[in-house]
Amino acid sequence: MSDQLPxxxxxxxxxxxxxxxxxxxxxxxxPYLMLMAxxxxxxxxxxxxxxxxxxxxxFAEVHRSFDDFLGATEPEFSAWxxxxxxxxxxxxxxxxxxxxxxxxxxxxxxxxxxGTASLCWHEAAADQSTPSHRLVKGERAFRLAAxxxxxxxxxxxxxxxxxLDGCSLEEIAQELDRTTIAAAALIKRGLQTLRDKMSEDSxx
Numbered sequence: 001m002s003d004q005l006p007x008x009x010x011x012x013x014x015x016x017x018x019x020x021x022x023x024x025x026x027x028x029x030x031p032y033l034m035l036m037a038x039x040x041x042x043x044x045x046x047x048x049x050x051x052x053x054x055x056x057x058x059f060a061e062v063h064r065s066f067d068d069f070l071g072a073t074e075p076e077f078s079a080w081x082x083x084x085x086x087x088x089x090x091x092x093x094x095x096x097x098x099x100x101x102x103x104x105x106x107x108x109x110x111x112x113x114x115g116t117a118s119l120c121w122h123e124a125a126a127d128q129s130t131p132s133h134r135l136v137k138g139e140r141a142f143r144l145a146a147x148x149x150x151x152x153x154x155x156x157x158x159x160x161x162x163x164l165d166g167c168s169l170e171e172i173a174q175e176l177d178r179t180t181i182a183a184a185a186l187i188k189r190g191l192q193t194l195r196d197k198m199s200e201d202s203x204x
Contacts, residue, residue, distance in 0.1 A: 007139060008074040015066070022066060026059050032117055032145040033058060033085050038160065040173065042088045049092050058085040074138060079115030117141045122166040133166070147197050155190035162187050
């Protein structure tokens with residue numbers, strides 16, 4: 001992933017000056033909002049409701065109401081677009097899921113307290129111990145989201161469930177309808193692909 005990508009606030013200024021530049025800003029958010037949708041919807045509901053459709057719905061609403069956004073920073077814009085996207089996701093889940101098995105309380109936060117785009121990356125140790133985690137924020141969170149989206153679907157879901165949601169191997173196997181051995185192999189291959197895409201230091 002190139003380090004020469006424009007920063008969010010630069011893209012935001014350009015979109016203010018030229019509305020046609022808003023698409024460039026939203027493209028930086030696309031992988032990140034896809035992660036948010038995949039996390040909220042889950043693989044099983046995704047069979048009926050494509051996460052990409054919700055992202056496009058959010059983009060359409062941002063285009064319609066961009067003039068109402070008065071902020072100028074990444075945390076402000078991230079918090080604003082997150083509110084729109086989360087409302088769309090909640091409407092979709094409410095439409096398709098009547099049980100409480102995927103309640104809002106179970107959602108892992110993808111934004112920091114200040115509104116900045118954030119990914120909580122879990123490093124699972126032994127299943128008996130509490131996993132450590134680190135917060136990946138801002139531009140690095142966008143880059144990590146883009147790399148995750150570039151993985152093959154099953155590898156992406158396995159890595160996401162393990163390292164973003166903190167699920168156990170047994171939970172991942174059940175969610176993906178695979179054996180625990182197969183789930184572990186998907187995680188291993190996905191992590192190796194991520195390491196091949198970016199050096200360890202710049203990845204996390």
